[in-house]
Amino acid sequence: MTDSSAPTVYVETYGCQMNVSDSELMLGKLSAAGYVPVDQPDGADVILVNTCAIRDHAEQRVLGRLGELKRHMKKDSVMGVTGCMAQRLGPQLLEKAKHVSIVIGPDGYRALPQLVDGARRGRKSINTTFDLEEHYEDFTPRRFDKVKAWIPVQRGCDYRCTYCIVPTTRGSERSRKLDDVVRETHGVVAEGMSEVVLLGQTVNSYSDGTHDFADLLRAVGGVPGIRRVRYTSPHPNDFSDRVIAAMAEVPAVCEHVHLPMQSGSTRTLRRMLRRYSREGYMECVEKIRRAIPGVTLTTDIIVGFPGETDDEFEETLSAVREIGFADAYTFIFSPREGTPATRMPEESFVPADVASHRLQTLVDTVRTASRARNMGLLGTRHEVLVEREAKRGEAMLMTRTRDFKTVLVPGDASMLGQYLTVELTGTTGSTFTGAVVRERMPLPMAG
Numbered sequence: 001m002t003d004s005s006a007p008t009v010y011v012e013t014y015g016c017q018m019n020v021s022d023s024e025l026m027l028g029k030l031s032a033a034g035y036v037p038v039d040q041p042d043g044a045d046v047i048l049v050n051t052c053a054i055r056d057h058a059e060q061r062v063l064g065r066l067g068e069l070k071r072h073m074k075k076d077s078v079m080g081v082t083g084c085m086a087q088r089l090g091p092q093l094l095e096k097a098k099h100v101s102i103v104i105g106p107d108g109y110r111a112l113p114q115l116v117d118g119a120r121r122g123r124k125s126i127n128t129t130f131d132l133e134e135h136y137e138d139f140t141p142r143r144f145d146k147v148k149a150w151i152p153v154q155r156g157c158d159y160r161c162t163y164c165i166v167p168t169t170r171g172s173e174r175s176r177k178l179d180d181v182v183r184e185t186h187g188v189v190a191e192g193m194s195e196v197v198l199l200g201q202t203v204n205s206y207s208d209g210t211h212d213f214a215d216l217l218r219a220v221g222g223v224p225g226i227r228r229v230r231y232t233s234p235h236p237n238d239f240s241d242r243v244i245a246a247m248a249e250v251p252a253v254c255e256h257v258h259l260p261m262q263s264g265s266t267r268t269l270r271r272m273l274r275r276y277s278r279e280g281y282m283e284c285v286e287k288i289r290r291a292i293p294g295v296t297l298t299t300d301i302i303v304g305f306p307g308e309t310d311d312e313f314e315e316t317l318s319a320v321r322e323i324g325f326a327d328a329y330t331f332i333f334s335p336r337e338g339t340p341a342t343r344m345p346e347e348s349f350v351p352a353d354v355a356s357h358r359l360q361t362l363v364d365t366v367r368t369a370s371r372a373r374n375m376g377l378l379g380t381r382h383e384v385l386v387e388r389e390a391k392r393g394e395a396m397l398m399t400r401t402r403d404f405k406t407v408l409v410p411g412d413a414s415m416l417g418q419y420l421t422v423e424l425t426g427t428t429g430s431t432f433t434g435a436v437v438r439e440r441m442p443l444p445m446a447g
């Protein structure tokens, strides 16, 4: 029985998996303080919007949504904005949305219950101080996902890519202690889950002073009951031989790497301050592929970065064709206030119509290549984990292979969290449909 007089809290999350994980921590903290999580904003006592600042579009969406959510507030509801946009805009948010009374950046969630209580008594507050010790170690996350667990292993970022707002919104890089991550992994198994996703802005630069990311993969992959380990997002420069060897040798670590490339042009990469060249990226891909047969790669790419010429964009297209990514998240460069890229000469900025055209060309190039490869996979068999129902009422399940292919198979909610063998029967280009293969008993020997 839930206490019907207990205050309720609704959290809406934008942005990356780190934000999803932070929302789980916030909900955990508020649950421990007596709040009851609800999955609809209507009439919730507390509404929190956990935001992303990575592109202007993400921020505009949130600003629009804050206005919409206002309609769901009761007279005494309070609204808080958390996450990267809260960190970036601070007091400006209270100005932009008068019904918001709490603004908390990514390092400030420890104070959440006090700030929420204060807001319910009419006090507005802003908490955007960085805390380089903060890992929310004593919080118990209230997980949204019942099949795989997001585990933050590192917070902040020490790279300074010239387009990126994250170092400003999440501060300097710090890693959790390996033992703490392993303890959380044991807890995840005890909750009945067998897959973990290790999270960090440049997750493979993980270092707790004693252990590196290779140690972490081995330790987490060795926890009994863990069958799949993924991580996101690595930086190409931090793919040491030790990390690649750990990936290759630990059976639980999945054969998929999401490796942000950003551009296939060395000149663009230099202006982005990515600290690798086209050739350096290709070498990294080669090393990973040599060590891990069958590994698939996905990536992030930005088009229209200041100064990107037609030739430089062509180099991105040729890199995409050469490497053969299974999928790519593609973005038009969005200038973020205060980042070095905004100070590049105005005439170097790529006109919006050129950038849109490049994005379309890039998307087509990625799709053409992946469709051809996916067609060739029809008829092959794979182990999949049932992650969730595809759509309510359709009796279809969304499952994933170890190498991150999405396969829709018939089934019902009772199969969530199960491992199945499926045969790929169709593809829409990016996702597959599959049929469950019943593992047959071997035939009895003749005679």
Ligand code: 5AD
Binding pocket: 054, 055, 163, 164, 165, 260, 262, 300, 301, 302, 331, 332, 333, 334, 335, 336
């Ligand atoms: N404009 C467009 N895309 C960006 N990304 C990061 N910053 C920007 C920006 N200013 C993209 C990168 C990154 C992904 C998470 O978002 O590709 O890998």
Ligand code: SF4
Binding pocket: 014, 015, 016, 017, 018, 019, 051, 052, 053, 054, 083, 084, 165, 166, 169, 170
């Ligand atoms: Fe968005 Fe980056 Fe913040 Fe994640 S870390 S929420 S992607 S700005």
